[in-house]
Amino acid sequence: MHPALTLYSYWRSSAAYRVRIGLNLKGLEYAIVPVHLVRDGGQQHAPAYAALNPQQLVPALRDGPHLLTQSLAILDYLEETRPAPPLLPAEPAARARVRALAQLVACDVHPLNNLRVLQFFDRHWHVPQSERDDWVQHWIHTGFTALEAQLAGTGQSGRFCYGDAPGLADCCLVPQLYNARRFGLPLDGFPTLLRIEAACLALPAFDAARPENQPDAA
Structure with a gap:
């Protein structure tokens, strides 16, 4: 069975690193699709990825029909859809x-x-x-x-x-x-x-x- 979540990531991207931590803290399984930010002139600029994320940045997270961008927005989404364990206090x-x-x-x-x-x-x-x-x-x-x-x-x-x-x-x-x-x-x-x-x-x-x-x- 394939993981429900797919993370478009680059190993050294600190924004993608944030999301990897958040996914791991919540105990979620996810598949990684590498997007090399330097090789081939930057794979984030390739037409297929630019169509996925017009900002041509990582990370992006696929959750079923939903494609999410921006690391903090992704982490907020995970907090709202998979609230336990929490990344934010209650008060x-x-x-x-x-x-x-x-x-x-x-x-x-x-x-x-x-x-x-x-x-x-x-x-x-x-x-x-x-x-x-x-x-x-x-x-x-x-x-x-x-x-x-x-x-x-x-x-x-x-x-x-x-x-x-x-x-x-x-x-x-x-x-x-x-x-x-x-x-x-x-x-x-x-x-x-x-x-x-x-x-x-x-x-x-x-x-x-x-x-x-x-x-x-x-």
């Missing part, structure tokens, strides 16, 4: 806090340093690699500084970003830390983030979602 203010932590990463940090931005810098403005790396490090550091303050400064963080169960914010944090290391950002100034990451990566759901554990890892 409205707590849910808003967790969403804010997730959006800090997914909406404010990640879009400034994803592949298409860096390719534009390279191909159109001919920005040297060292300057592109400085750009990425600056914006991740800025976001992580705010995130560290929010997580360390209240009693709402437990083992994870909120309380003692992993959730939506952790799905976003762990992939961004992976990105930070890829671009050589020193992480010594973010002990709370590293503590939470260690707790996450000790769980099978996070370990199975790691980029190096994907079938298309190169």
